[in-house]
Amino acid sequence: MRRIISLIILAIIAVGFILTFSQIPFGKDKIDVANYYIKKGIEETGAVNIVTSVVLNYRGFDTLGEVTVLFIAALGLGAVLFVERKVQKNASNSEDESKRASLILRTGSNLLFPLILLFGAYVFVHGHLTPGGGFQGGAIIASGFLLMYLAFPKQSIDKKSSSVVESLSGLVFVGIGLLGLIFSGYFLTNFLPKGIPNTLFSAGIIPIIYVAVGLKVGFELTGIIDDLMGRSR
C-alpha cells in the first residue's frame, strides 16, 4: 500500500520534472548574470578562477553564511554525541591490543599523511589560480586525518588546539569583512591591491580568506570524524 502511494507521488514529481526541464535545453548558452562575472571578473577581483571570485567576492556574504551552516552542523553533532564520549573513554583503557591496524596500514599512513596535508594546503593556497579552493583543500586535509584515525584508532587530535585554529580562522573571515567595511564602506570588499593576475600574490583578500576557510573546513571535518570515531574507541 505504502509502496503504491509512493510510486504515484514519484510519478507526479517525475512528470513535473520532465515538463520543467523539457523547456530548458541541455548544453545551450543560456547564461545571463554570469556573463558579467566572466567578462569583468578578472579586472574587478584579480582572480583568474572565476568560480573563486564568485564564491568569495561577488557572493562572499553568502559563503560566510554557508561556513556558518557547516559550523552549526559540526556543533550539533558534537552536542548530540557529547554525553556518550565521556563514558566510552573510561572503557577504552581496558581494551587489549588486538584491535590495532596492520603494519602496512600504519607505515603507509605515516608516509602519506604529510603529503596529503601538503596537497590540501596547495589546493587552498592556489584557490584563485587553479581548480580548487578552501572547501576542497579542507576536505583533503580532513581525509588525511581520517586516514590517521583509521591507522591509529587509539590516538586523537588535540581538541583544544584544533578548536583554537578553527575559531581563529572563522574570526579572520569575519575580521577581513569588517576591515573592508572600515576601509571601503562595504562588508567583505576587497581593500588590498589586486596585483598581477595569474600570480600567487594577487586578487587581494581572496587568498587570505581561502586559507582561513581551508583551515576552518579541515579542522571542522576532523572534529566531526573525531566525534564519530570517539564512539568506537
Place this chain on the structure above:
Amino acid sequence: MNLIYNWMYYIASGGLILIGLYIVLVKTNLIKIVIGLHFINTGVNILLICIGYIRGRTAPIFSKPGINPTNVVDPVPQALVLTAIVIGVAVLALALSIVIKVYEHNKTLSVDQIKGLKW
C-alpha cells in the same frame, strides 16, 4: 540516441533524485533513509552543475592564454555546488549521529517499531 545525447545529465540527476525519494518514502531502516537523503543531495548537485554546462566550452579559469569569455561555462552553479558538497557531508554526519541516538534510545533502527512514529 538523440534523446540520450540531449538529455543524459537531466535523466541521471532526475533519476538520482527520484531513487532517493523512493528510498526515503518506502524503506523503514533509518540508515537507508539517510542514504536516500544523500542520493537526493547528489542528484540536486549534478542537476545544478549540468544546467550551467554549455556544450564545447571549458572551465571558467583564465589561467592559460586562448581561453576567452566566449568559451567558458557558467561559473555561478559551480560556486553554489562547491559549498553545497561540503555542507552535504557535514549534514550527513549530523543525520547519522541522530540515528545513533535514536538507536540507543529505542534499540532498533526500524521506523515501524519505534513507538509514536507511524507513516
